[in-house]
Amino acid sequence: MKKIFCPKCDTAIPLRRERIEELQASGEDRLSIICPQCTHQLNLRLRLPSAKSTKRQEQRTSVGHIIVVENVFGYKQLFPLYVGVNAIGRRNKDTATDIPVITSDPSMDRHHAIIKVTEGRTGKLRFAVADDDSRVGTFLAGELLAPKEWRYLQPGDVLTLGATSIIFSDEPLPEDPTIEES
Structure with missing residues (x-):
């Protein structure tokens, strides 16, 4: 659905x-x-897959994903991660973010955290997280990240943004056909 x-x-x-x-x-x-x-x-x-959209999908292939755990503020959600910067925040129709989490959690900021995906010297992808100057901070495995501190993520790591828990995975998500408003 x-x-x-x-x-x-x-x-x-x-x-x-x-x-x-x-x-x-x-x-x-x-x-x-x-x-x-x-x-x-x-x-x-x-928007049905075509040669043009297939080419665009090849450029933006999911390299990992996060799972927003269902709680009293919102339902379970899955978001793909792409190479580069992935900004995470509370969804708001007036604020753009790469990963808009649908939640009523007042302690999650509209721009809360950043996950950066880079390729290491060996060609292996590295995933790092940092707080995006949020009010309550970003927690990795229950430990508060210091301002401007980057930490590498391992599959299964739990991030806490406000009262919302997120599980990290380095497995890509399969893409679905998308819907756009005309």
């Missing part, structure tokens, strides 16, 4: 995988949905 967010009121609208598959099988690429909260009409276009 995918969640689409209303651009007017920021309400999550679920879209079932079966509905996406039905549209793809019928050859349709457009879908119209009414937001149950504000009755705003969303006109969506399914």
Whole structure:
């Protein structure tokens, strides 16, 4: 199931995988949905894989992922990590971040932490985390990171951002067809 967010009121609208598959099988690429909260009409276009988008996906291949653990503030979420800088923060329709965590946790900042993925001399990928000048700090395995301190991550490491726990993995996530608003 995918969640689409209303651009007017920021309400999550679920879209079932079966509905996406039905549209793809019928050859349709457009879908119209009414937001149950504000009755705003969303006109969506399914982006089907093509030669052009396949080339773009090759450039942005997932090299790892994080799992946001379900708690009282939000549900379980998975996010891919890419080579370069991956900024993590609380999702807000007015603030852009690379990994927008959907949570109502007031102790997680909109720009909370950074995971940097680099290639070492041996060609092996290295994952490092640092706090992004958040109010409550970033914890790695229960230990508070000092300001401007970078720590390397190992698979299974637990990050705590506010009251939200995140589990790191160096395994890539498979990509799904994406939906974009038109």
